[in-house]
Amino acid sequence: MALVVIGGVAAGLSAAARARRIDPQLEIVVLEKGPLISYGACGLPYFVEGRIRDASGLIVYTPEYFRKERNIEVRTQARVVTISHPRREVTLESGDRVRYDRLVISTGARCDTCGLPGLPPSVFTLHTVDDATRLRTFLQEKQPRHGVVIGAGYIGLEAADALRRNGVRVTVLERSANLLLRDDAWWTALVRKQLETHGVELHCGVEAKSIQEDRVGDFPAGVVVVAAGFRPNVELASAAGVEIGRTGAIATDDRMETNLRGVYAAGDCAEVQHLVTGRPTWIPLGTTANKAGRVAGANAAGARERFGGIVGTSIVGLFGVGFATTGLTASQARSEGFSPVAVQIESKNKAGYFQGVKSHVELVCDRATGRLLGGSVVSEDGAAGRINVIATALHAGMRVEQFEQLDLAYSPPFATVWDPLLIAAQQLVRELAK
Amino acid sequence: MALVVIGGVAAGLSAAARARRIDPQLEIVVLEKGPLISYGACGLPYFVEGRIRDASGLIVYTPEYFRKERNIEVRTQARVVTISHPRREVTLESGDRVRYDRLVISTGARCDTCGLPGLPPSVFTLHTVDDATRLRTFLQEKQPRHGVVIGAGYIGLEAADALRRNGVRVTVLERSANLLLRDDAWWTALVRKQLETHGVELHCGVEAKSIQEDRVGDFPAGVVVVAAGFRPNVELASAAGVEIGRTGAIATDDRMETNLRGVYAAGDCAEVQHLVTGRPTWIPLGTTANKAGRVAGANAAGARERFGGIVGTSIVGLFGVGFATTGLTASQARSEGFSPVAVQIESKNKAGYFQGVKSHVELVCDRATGRLLGGSVVSEDGAAGRINVIATALHAGMRVEQFEQLDLAYSPPFATVWDPLLIAAQQLVRELAK
Numbered sequence: 001m002a003l004v005v006i007g008g009v010a011a012g013l014s015a016a017a018r019a020r021r022i023d024p025q026l027e028i029v030v031l032e033k034g035p036l037i038s039y040g041a042c043g044l045p046y047f048v049e050g051r052i053r054d055a056s057g058l059i060v061y062t063p064e065y066f067r068k069e070r071n072i073e074v075r076t077q078a079r080v081v082t083i084s085h086p087r088r089e090v091t092l093e094s095g096d097r098v099r100y101d102r103l104v105i106s107t108g109a110r111c112d113t114c115g116l117p118g119l120p121p122s123v124f125t126l127h128t129v130d131d132a133t134r135l136r137t138f139l140q141e142k143q144p145r146h147g148v149v150i151g152a153g154y155i156g157l158e159a160a161d162a163l164r165r166n167g168v169r170v171t172v173l174e175r176s177a178n179l180l181l182r183d184d185a186w187w188t189a190l191v192r193k194q195l196e197t198h199g200v201e202l203h204c205g206v207e208a209k210s211i212q213e214d215r216v217g218d219f220p221a222g223v224v225v226v227a228a229g230f231r232p233n234v235e236l237a238s239a240a241g242v243e244i245g246r247t248g249a250i251a252t253d254d255r256m257e258t259n260l261r262g263v264y265a266a267g268d269c270a271e272v273q274h275l276v277t278g279r280p281t282w283i284p285l286g287t288t289a290n291k292a293g294r295v296a297g298a299n300a301a302g303a304r305e306r307f308g309g310i311v312g313t314s315i316v317g318l319f320g321v322g323f324a325t326t327g328l329t330a331s332q333a334r335s336e337g338f339s340p341v342a343v344q345i346e347s348k349n350k351a352g353y354f355q356g357v358k359s360h361v362e363l364v365c366d367r368a369t370g371r372l373l374g375g376s377v378v379s380e381d382g383a384a385g386r387i388n389v390i391a392t393a394l395h396a397g398m399r400v401e402q403f404e405q406l407d408l409a410y411s412p413p414f415a416t417v418w419d420p421l422l423i424a425a426q427q428l429v430r431e432l433a434k
Numbered sequence: 435m436a437l438v439v440i441g442g443v444a445a446g447l448s449a450a451a452r453a454r455r456i457d458p459q460l461e462i463v464v465l466e467k468g469p470l471i472s473y474g475a476c477g478l479p480y481f482v483e484g485r486i487r488d489a490s491g492l493i494v495y496t497p498e499y500f501r502k503e504r505n506i507e508v509r510t511q512a513r514v515v516t517i518s519h520p521r522r523e524v525t526l527e528s529g530d531r532v533r534y535d536r537l538v539i540s541t542g543a544r545c546d547t548c549g550l551p552g553l554p555p556s557v558f559t560l561h562t563v564d565d566a567t568r569l570r571t572f573l574q575e576k577q578p579r580h581g582v583v584i585g586a587g588y589i590g591l592e593a594a595d596a597l598r599r600n601g602v603r604v605t606v607l608e609r610s611a612n613l614l615l616r617d618d619a620w621w622t623a624l625v626r627k628q629l630e631t632h633g634v635e636l637h638c639g640v641e642a643k644s645i646q647e648d649r650v651g652d653f654p655a656g657v658v659v660v661a662a663g664f665r666p667n668v669e670l671a672s673a674a675g676v677e678i679g680r681t682g683a684i685a686t687d688d689r690m691e692t693n694l695r696g697v698y699a700a701g702d703c704a705e706v707q708h709l710v711t712g713r714p715t716w717i718p719l720g721t722t723a724n725k726a727g728r729v730a731g732a733n734a735a736g737a738r739e740r741f742g743g744i745v746g747t748s749i750v751g752l753f754g755v756g757f758a759t760t761g762l763t764a765s766q767a768r769s770e771g772f773s774p775v776a777v778q779i780e781s782k783n784k785a786g787y788f789q790g791v792k793s794h795v796e797l798v799c800d801r802a803t804g805r806l807l808g809g810s811v812v813s814e815d816g817a818a819g820r821i822n823v824i825a826t827a828l829h830a831g832m833r834v835e836q837f838e839q840l841d842l843a844y845s846p847p848f849a850t851v852w853d854p855l856l857i858a859a860q861q862l863v864r865e866l867a868k
Contacts, residue, residue: 010851043785043846052787154845275841286851287844308839315843324843351477353486384848385819389826391841396830405742407709407825409749409758410721411588412477414818417444417720 001026003300004090004098006080006236007106008032009039010289011267013061015104015297016072022301028072029098031090033079036129037063042286044132045158048139049165055133083240085260102262102300105237105250106293109268109284111151112229120213123224126155135225139166144222147171150208151228152179154316157191159225160200161318171201171219173208175228180316182376184329186344186362190378191323198319232269232282245271247282254306256296264296273309276327276373276394277336283312311394312374315384322383326391327374330364339367343427347420349382354413357381359420363390363400363428370399370432375424386421400428435460437734438524438532440514440670441540442466443473444723445701447495449538449731450506456735462506463532465524467513470563471497476720478566479592482573483599489567517674519694536696536734539671539684540727543702543718545585546663554647557658560589569659573600578656581605584642585662586613588750591625593659594634595752605635605653607642609662614750616810618763620778620796624812625757632753666703666716679705681716688740690730698730707743710761710807710828711770717746745828746808749818756817760825761808764798773801777861781854783816788847791815793854797824797834797862804833804866809858820855834862
């Protein structure tokens with residue numbers, strides 16, 4: 001039995017490693033189109049910033065490691081150009097063919113301009129280690145005074161932070177009104193304030209029509225980072241007859257199998273189930289890629305596992321403040337047919353004598369049932385822990401009346417006796433009673 | 435209608451404030467035996483340490499605040515000596531009688547030696563603001579070189595930390611083999627190591643038979659803190675016919691009502707439901723006192739609310755490391771009739787370039803059902819957030835297979851892509867499969 005995995009980053013390598021654990025005999029080949037595997041794409045902005053000194057700090061495992069320690073063959077610079085499922089084989093750009101019994105597709109995602117020809121050399125994307133290395137070198141050599149970031153999603157704003165810390169005056173241009181992909185005025189105001197406090201100029205509802213050597217539209221730009229129009233790489237799969245879902249990513253069942261028997265998909269190219277909406281969603285994140293990849297690999301190797309789905313949890317650090325979110329915003333909830341009620345509070349996360357700082361918490365629940373639908377936490381401290389509590393409650397389908405009584409840890413160095421989460425929940429319960 | 439609340443700290447004041455919110459007309463009287471109300475008892479060790487400069491920093495509200503802002507009468511130095519439920523009145527030490535329609539008993543707890551006569555002036559408990567003030571003054575005036583703490587529960591070890599930071603060489607004597615009330619060898623070893631690393635000598639299985647002016651048994655002690663033998667103050671209630679539960683604390687139903695109609699109990703004197711065992715428990719903590727007090731107050735004022743119960747979550751900081759725990763230990767689980775499986779792991783909480791530190795995580799689940807029963811987290815960073823995730827899972831009755839797939843927040847400044855919680859869960863799932 002042979003397993004072929006297309007893609008050697010998060011989902012692909014999780015799948016391969018897990019398959020090996022399930023079946024020590026399986027022949028496993030990972031085909032990666034780029035020169036490197038197993039890099040932490042989420043670390044790229046911190047390499048650009050200069051916090052990670054050497055690009056090797058981004059690499060977790062090498063092909064040699066996989067070969068020797070896991071008995072998994074990893075080929076780099078091995079771009080798959082066609083999948084022939086009837087023949088159970090993939091064809092590489094080089095013309096080589098590789099046979100499979102089981103296939104895991106983890107072809108990732110890209111942004112619109114990735115690899116577009118004809119752009120000035122001052123224009124970068126931030127998707128691969130090579131992208132990050134080129135941008136870092138450019139910043140050090142050219143020391144641009146002004147920069148423009150196109151797109152106010154995670155990568156865009158992390159790039160803005162990284163540029164700013166390199167002394168670049170940054171302008172962010174975002175087509176929509178949303179920051180960090182969230183259609184939530186409260187959240188957007190907090191993000192905007194944090195960016196502006198740290199000298200980042202932000203323009204929403206602005207499309208970058210032209211990118212020149214030294215400017216984007218009217219904005220001076222010695223350096224440009226394009227982080228907009230992210231989309232799943234599905235063309236290869238689609239051409240092979242793999243079904244694409246309504247989100248534009250590869251449709252999968254809860255075993256991460258596609259419509260083609262024995263062909264699995266996971267990572268930034270694939271849909272997963274959203275536990276709050278009960279519907280397929282496409283939220284490309286490393287955590288999901290690893291988990292779903294692991295399930296795809298297990299099933300491809302003959303186990304029977306299911307992926308439990310996601311609730312859409314993420315966090316991004318902007319100039320030292322964590323912006324964390326999970327589940328649905330009120331307006332997302334409304335378009336999913338819920339009748340959402342939302343509250344926003346602001347509360348100290350611990351006593352002043354333990355350097356307590358403000359926590360901003362938003363909770364959203366359904367008016368009819370009280371079921372929690374989502375939440376956000378913004379704070380210099382404790383945002384990850386608190387969003388994870390909300391995420392866990394979403395996994396459990398918890399109602400706000402139950403959430404209000406959570407037995408959370410308290411001691412002065414760590415929290416307040418009424419945790420900001422519980423204060424928000426109390427207020428939401430009062431709103432529900434109105 | 436008149437509501438009388440006995441006790442003016444956490445549970446009592448939560449009850450009074452909540453009752454006022456429910457019924458603006460209710461006559462509410464709070465009777466506090468001591469001179470102060472509304473102090474953060476959990477802050478006392480930090481006052482002894484010197485981090486909180488002024489005792490007023492421990493006080494949240496004054497009687498005047500309650501009188502003016504909440505229309506609640508608060509009497510201090512008002513010790514209740516008898517409750518006559520047939521006559522619906524309480525009698526104070528002064529001889530005054532106060533009538534009630536509804537009564538909330540929140541008489542708190544004490545340690546064995548609290549107020550014992552005949553002890554040398556170098557012996558302290560740490561239960562009231564007065565205790566802490568006297569100890570702080572003693573430390574500053576006498577600058578003892580050696581100290582003994584009797585009892586290795588929360589207050590004992592926090593006191594040891596506080597003394598150590600005042601330059602005192604501390605020996606802790608604990609009767610049992612348990613540290614921080616936990617019968618768990620893994621946990622105990624971590625606590626012991628942290629204490630010893632910071633120069634605290636620890637002796638378990640040692641009873642302090644005699645306390646002299648300058649020594650406890652063989653151990654030199656210019657200062658002694660007794661933090662052992664904590665027990666609920668139930669004598670007043672018991673004499674009035676209020677039923678005492680098997681834990682020795684006041685038995686309550688899920689509305690925090692006692693066996694006497696219209697008489698409620700909450701806080702360190704009362705039992706609450708443990709959600710993991712489904713049985714009444716006595717775990718005196720400020721968080722529970724506030725939540726249960728709030729429910730008692732609501733019901734006493736005519737609302738119908740229930741207290742959802744606790745899972746036994748707590749955290750204590752020892753020399754900068756958080757020791758957090760929730761639910762049952764394996765041996766507690768065994769004596770509750772479960773067949774526990776436990777794993778312990780050690781994993782970085784984030785990347786090295788973001789000052790990642792080790793997190794120690796223990797998870798316990800039931801072999802038959804996979805249901806999570808408890809866990810612990812020990813780390814310099816993120817212990818509170820992670821224990822709260824486990825606590826939320828316990829509230830939800832989650833199985834480890836579900837917990838393993840939690841969609842937790844990730845980004846390099848905040849976490850690792852496989853959170854230590856998920857790594858522990860994966861290992862526990864593998865243990866279950868054996």
